[in-house]
Amino acid sequence: MWEYTDKVKDLFLHPKNVGEIDNPDAVGEVGSIVCGDALKLTLKIDRETNRITDAKFKTFGCASAIASSTALTELIKGKTLDEALNITNQDIAAFLGGLPREKMHCSVMGYEALEAAVANYRGEKPCEVEEGEIVCMCFGVTDQKIKRVIMENKLRTVEDVTNFTKAGGGCGGCIPDIEKILKEVWAEKVIEETVKPRKKLTNIQKIALIQETIEKEIRPLLQADNGDIELIDIDGSRVIISLRGTCTGCLMADVTVKNIEKKLKELVNEELVVEVE
Amino acid sequence: MKVVYLDNNATTKVADEVREAMLPYLSELYGNPSSMHTFGGQVHRNIEIAREQVAALINAEPEEIIFTSCGTESDNTALMSALLSRHDKKHIITTRVEHPAVLNFCKTTAREGYRVTFLPVDKGGRLNLEELRAALTDDTAVVSIMYANNESGVIFPIHDIADIVKSKGVPFHIDAVQATGKIPIDVKKLPCDMMSISGHKMHAAKGVAALYIKRGARFTPYIIGGHQEHGRRAGTENVASIVGFGVASDLAKKHLQTEGTRIQDLKDKLEQGLFNTCPDPRINGDMVNRLPNTTNISFEYVEGEAILLKLNEFNICASSGSACTSGSLEPSHVLRSMGVPFTAIHGSVRFSLSRYTTEEEIDFVLEKMPPIIKELRELSPYGTDLACH
Numbered sequence: 001m002w003e004y005t006d007k008v009k010d011l012f013l014h015p016k017n018v019g020e021i022d023n024p025d026a027v028g029e030v031g032s033i034v035c036g037d038a039l040k041l042t043l044k045i046d047r048e049t050n051r052i053t054d055a056k057f058k059t060f061g062c063a064s065a066i067a068s069s070t071a072l073t074e075l076i077k078g079k080t081l082d083e084a085l086n087i088t089n090q091d092i093a094a095f096l097g098g099l100p101r102e103k104m105h106c107s108v109m110g111y112e113a114l115e116a117a118v119a120n121y122r123g124e125k126p127c128e129v130e131e132g133e134i135v136c137m138c139f140g141v142t143d144q145k146i147k148r149v150i151m152e153n154k155l156r157t158v159e160d161v162t163n164f165t166k167a168g169g170g171c172g173g174c175i176p177d178i179e180k181i182l183k184e185v186w187a188e189k190v191i192e193e194t195v196k197p198r199k200k201l202t203n204i205q206k207i208a209l210i211q212e213t214i215e216k217e218i219r220p221l222l223q224a225d226n227g228d229i230e231l232i233d234i235d236g237s238r239v240i241i242s243l244r245g246t247c248t249g250c251l252m253a254d255v256t257v258k259n260i261e262k263k264l265k266e267l268v269n270e271e272l273v274v275e276v277e
Numbered sequence: 278m279k280v281v282y283l284d285n286n287a288t289t290k291v292a293d294e295v296r297e298a299m300l301p302y303l304s305e306l307y308g309n310p311s312s313m314h315t316f317g318g319q320v321h322r323n324i325e326i327a328r329e330q331v332a333a334l335i336n337a338e339p340e341e342i343i344f345t346s347c348g349t350e351s352d353n354t355a356l357m358s359a360l361l362s363r364h365d366k367k368h369i370i371t372t373r374v375e376h377p378a379v380l381n382f383c384k385t386t387a388r389e390g391y392r393v394t395f396l397p398v399d400k401g402g403r404l405n406l407e408e409l410r411a412a413l414t415d416d417t418a419v420v421s422i423m424y425a426n427n428e429s430g431v432i433f434p435i436h437d438i439a440d441i442v443k444s445k446g447v448p449f450h451i452d453a454v455q456a457t458g459k460i461p462i463d464v465k466k467l468p469c470d471m472m473s474i475s476g477h478k479m480h481a482a483k484g485v486a487a488l489y490i491k492r493g494a495r496f497t498p499y500i501i502g503g504h505q506e507h508g509r510r511a512g513t514e515n516v517a518s519i520v521g522f523g524v525a526s527d528l529a530k531k532h533l534q535t536e537g538t539r540i541q542d543l544k545d546k547l548e549q550g551l552f553n554t555c556p557d558p559r560i561n562g563d564m565v566n567r568l569p570n571t572t573n574i575s576f577e578y579v580e581g582e583a584i585l586l587k588l589n590e591f592n593i594c595a596s597s598g599s600a601c602t603s604g605s606l607e608p609s610h611v612l613r614s615m616g617v618p619f620t621a622i623h624g625s626v627r628f629s630l631s632r633y634t635t636e637e638e639i640d641f642v643l644e645k646m647p648p649i650i651k652e653l654r655e656l657s658p659y660g661t662d663l664a665c666h
């Protein structure tokens with residue numbers, strides 16, 4: 001029986017952005033009829049601003065594949081290509097109010113279609129998008145894709161890798177390889193997390209990285225809650241910020257500052273402390 | 278909204294007569310049939326009546342029937358018994374399109390050192406009897422082949438198969454779960470050693486099935502315990518369901534005689550109607566030797582789960598062999614074995630009718646189905662030139 005959210009059902013029964021754009025600026029095609037689902041994404045892109053002005057899809061697949069396609073097109077319309085590429089399969093699933101675990105591969109397919117379309121627009125060959133060796137013959141899944149999906153979705157089990165990529169869901173012949181990849185990824189992760197040999201950054205590099213981290217990692221989160229952040233100054237290892245919008249007076253401000261600090265420590269430098277102006 | 282139930286190969290509605298017959302055993306007649314007192318003993322008598330009724334449906338003798346809990350148990354019991362009774366033989370023959378109850382049992386034994394021959398089928402879902410003949414060896418412990426396929430509805434030439442198997446003196450088990458009640462079966466004319474049949478596929482309740490064991494055939498019980506079923510299947514009887522199964526068998530037998538071709542005609546109407554309104558559907562399976570109630574149709578370039586969910590909006594129940602509905606990521610093993618092309622395999626829909634199916638229901642499906650296929654084809658990146666009229 002289907003355990004779909006009302007949102008999935010609604011977007012399956014009443015999909016949005018169905019069709020193909022005439023003379024599209026970008027086309028992304030992923031999946032195949034053999035595997036049971038496929039998505040063709042066409043985009044209209046403003047060449048000046050690199051903004052996606054229109055997005056349409058055609059999808060062969062089950063209800064969650066069709067709903068994921070609507071979610072994808074709704075999420076990327078009006079965004080610049082870079083902004084759009086920041087969307088993850090989790091955003092697609094979240095847009096739908098969640099997907100059954102074993103249907104997560106539908107959200108991954110949506111993300112891949114976007115990647116393929118952007119690669120197509122930028123004149124890269126689609127094969128450059130997904131390098132690596134085929135691990136799962138049944139569904140044509142590469143080790144690169146498996147690795148990426150494992151990391152992005154913090155997957156720990158073969159079953160989940162199958163849920164998210166389909167790999168392993170056919171003859172099962174590739175399951176030992178998937179197990180190996182899982183071990184590798186998490187072993188690497190552990191090393192990274194514990195020793196993390198960081199290059200010493202020059203002051204300029206550090207400032208740039210702090211700015212980038214705030215832009216890419218922190219601001220979107222705050223904006224989602226109607227808040228905002230401004231970087232005031234960087235003094236040695238002190239990062240001085242000011243919070244805007246609902247964040248300011250909010251009881252959570254303290255927590256927010258702690259979280260920002262944690263992110264910056266993790267991504268830039270252990271020594272950083274965050275202060276509010 | 279009224280439910281239009283066209284998924285009768287999955288399970289069926291409990292017939293009113295069956296339910297009525299069962300009710301006393303769920304209230305005042307709760308005695309244990311093994312008890313010495315009259316209160317329990319009278320229950321036992323009714324189990325024996327049910328045994329006669331079930332036996333009559335396939336023209337067996339009552340003592341050749343044991344009751345089990347489900348079709349899977351009957352299948353497992355039959356195979357296990359055959360292997361235990363001939364433990365020096367290490368070869369099993371079955372087909373690629375069996376129900377998982379047989380298929381996975383055989384795969385398990387294969388891991389334990391048995392050699393298993395999975396006979397292939399052709400495009401029409403048919404077996405090549407020469408391959409069966411060639412596969413039989415002195416080491417063959419048992420042959421297990423279904424009477425009719427649950428997904429495609431294809432009926433195997435079971436009499437010819439039985440003749441070939443018995444000519445080599447090998448025990449033969451038939452999984453007749455989908456065939457019983459739908460077509461006449463006569464074990465007196467069919468040389469098999471065991472046959473599995475199930476209650477809930479023929480308007481009895483869930484939780485009851487039977488295994489026919491030919492008189493004189495070697496048998497080793499699977500469930501060990503008390504002396505129930507003459508020591509051939511231990512465990513306190515599911516009295517209410519067994520009594521209901523008896524009534525259901527009686528009803529099925531009557532309907533087989535009186536109903537004529539009504540279900541077949543409705544199915545033909547459904548098929549014909551879909552062919553007239555949707556371009557390029559394809560019937561999966563032999564057009565001639567098919568169960569009268571089953572049709573398996575593929576609509577190319579659309580996906581089965583999507584079709585089912587759209588049908589579900591109108592309370593129409595059917596099933597599909599697509600990957601998304603198979604519970605795994607691979608489409609139906611039956612359709613794959615038949616070499617149904619991938620463009621069609623994911624878009625397969627099975628409608629299975631019953632004697633309760635009405636013409637209005639078929640008309641309703643014929644009204645709803647074409648726009649559904651049309652909508653989904655418009656969504657699909659493939660086969661854009663196809664659309665329903």
Ligand code: FES
Binds near residue numbers: 138139167173
């Ligand atoms: S190779 Fe991956 S499931 Fe078959």
